[in-house]
Structures are given as C-alpha cells and as structure tokens.
C-alpha cells in the first residue's frame with residue numbers, strides 16, 4: 001500500500017520506517033526540517049521518500065496522523081482534502097505540557113478528528129504503545145506470541161487496512177469496536193505512557209501490559 005506519514009517524529013518516524021520495511025510505499029512528511037524527512041526516507045531501507053503533507057496524502061491508501069494535538073489544524077490544512085481517505089490516528093488529545101487529555105470521557109480525540117474531516121474514515125490505533133518498543137516488536141514478529149494492540153473505528157474496510165498495518169509491525173490486532181471506544185482507549189494510552197515513562201519497568205513493562213488477552 002501507499003502510506004502517507006503526517007508527523008515524522010517518534011511515532012511517525014518509527015512506524016513509517018517499519019511500514020517501509022514491511023514492503024509499503026511510504027512518504028514521510030511534516031517535520032521541522034526537510035533534511036530530517038530525507039534522512040528518515042534514506043534510513044528506512046525500503047520504498048520511502050520525503051514529501052509535503054499534501055504529497056503524503058494525495059495518493060495514499062492510508063495516512064498515519066502522528067502529531068501533537070496542537071498541530072492537528074495545521075497539518076490538516078496542509079494536506080488539503082482528505083475525503084474518502086483512511087486516517088489512522090495515534091495522536092492523543094493532550095494539552096501543551098502533555099499532562100492531561102483535553103478531550104475525555106464523553107468524547108475522544110479520534111471522534112473529534114472525525115468531526116473535523118467528516119468525509120474521511122478515521123481509525124484509532126497505535127496510541128496505546130510507547131514508540132520505544134516498536135522496533136523490538138517488529139524484530140520479534142515471527143515469534144508465535146505477539147503483543148496485542150487495540151484499534152477502533154466505524155468503517156470496516158478502513159479497519160481491515162489498519163489491522164494489516166498493525167500485523168505488519170508485529171502486533172496482534174484487537175478490534176475494540178466503533179470509534180467511540182476511543183474515549184476509553186485514549187485514557188488507557190495515558191496509563192501505558194505513565195507506566196512506560198514513570199513506572200519502574202519502563203517501556204518494556206507497558207508493552208507487556210498490552211498482552212492482556214494472553
């Protein structure tokens with residue numbers, strides 16, 4: 001597939017690299033320097049290039065939205081029309097100092113995003129995993145037991161595309177239901193981040209915590 005990366009930081013940079021290594025055609029976009037996007041594309045060792053958000057979205061089968069909540073309007077403005085596009089969002093609706101969710105309980109960032117781009121098909125995924133574990137999960141992906149990863153959305157074909165991407169990175173995709181379930185998975189993602197960055201076991205502990213089904 002063609003996958004556009006909107007936000008090439010910790011999450012977008014790593015996931016884009018892994019999508020390229022798994023055989024997808026990837027366009028990295030939206031970083032503060034073009035050199036960084038070019039370096040990511042070169043280091044991905046797959047079919048990857050740097051581009052603008054518009055180029056990343058234009059012919060994409062799916063786009064990964066991986067920016068801070070405060071950058072959503074800007075990145076959506078730069079992509080142009082996303083009608084019909086599959087948007088896989090890992091972006092959490094955090095305040096400026098990343099201490100609190102600014103959308104919670106009665107809605108979620110994913111649902112608010114779906115209202116901003118009503119003609120796009122939004123799936124929430126990858127936000128419950130710390131970026132630090134992604135390469136390790138990918139390297140271990142041939143093993144029999146894979147860590148679970150939750151995703152949710154309202155459109156079945158977009159969810160199936162997302163489940164494929166989740167599998168390509170090395171997780172076992174777990175369908176958590178419609179997009180409104182993101183109002184429960186987003187606070188869960190915060191718990192995972194808390195464990196990862198402030199708990200004793202670090203990212204490894206948070207990633208094991210995701211194996212709740214096993």
Ligand SMILES: NC(=O)c1ccc[n+]([C@@H]2O[C@H](COP(=O)([O-])OP(=O)(O)OC[C@H]3O[C@@H](n4cnc5c(N)ncnc54)[C@H](OP(=O)(O)O)[C@@H]3O)[C@@H](O)[C@H]2O)c1
Nearest residue numbers: 008009010011030031032066067068090091092127130131
């Ligand atoms: N990191 C995690 O483990 C994790 C886990 C779960 C969910 N998330 C969520 O995923 C989303 C992305 O997180 P992240 O950790 O990947 O963030 P990040 O490393 O800060 O990446 C954000 C990207 O946006 C780019 N950017 C920021 N301001 C910009 C501007 N003014 N113009 C152009 N580009 C700009 C950054 O550019 P530069 O590359 O130049 O800095 C970077 O590429 C967030 O919503 C976060 O809550 C993160």
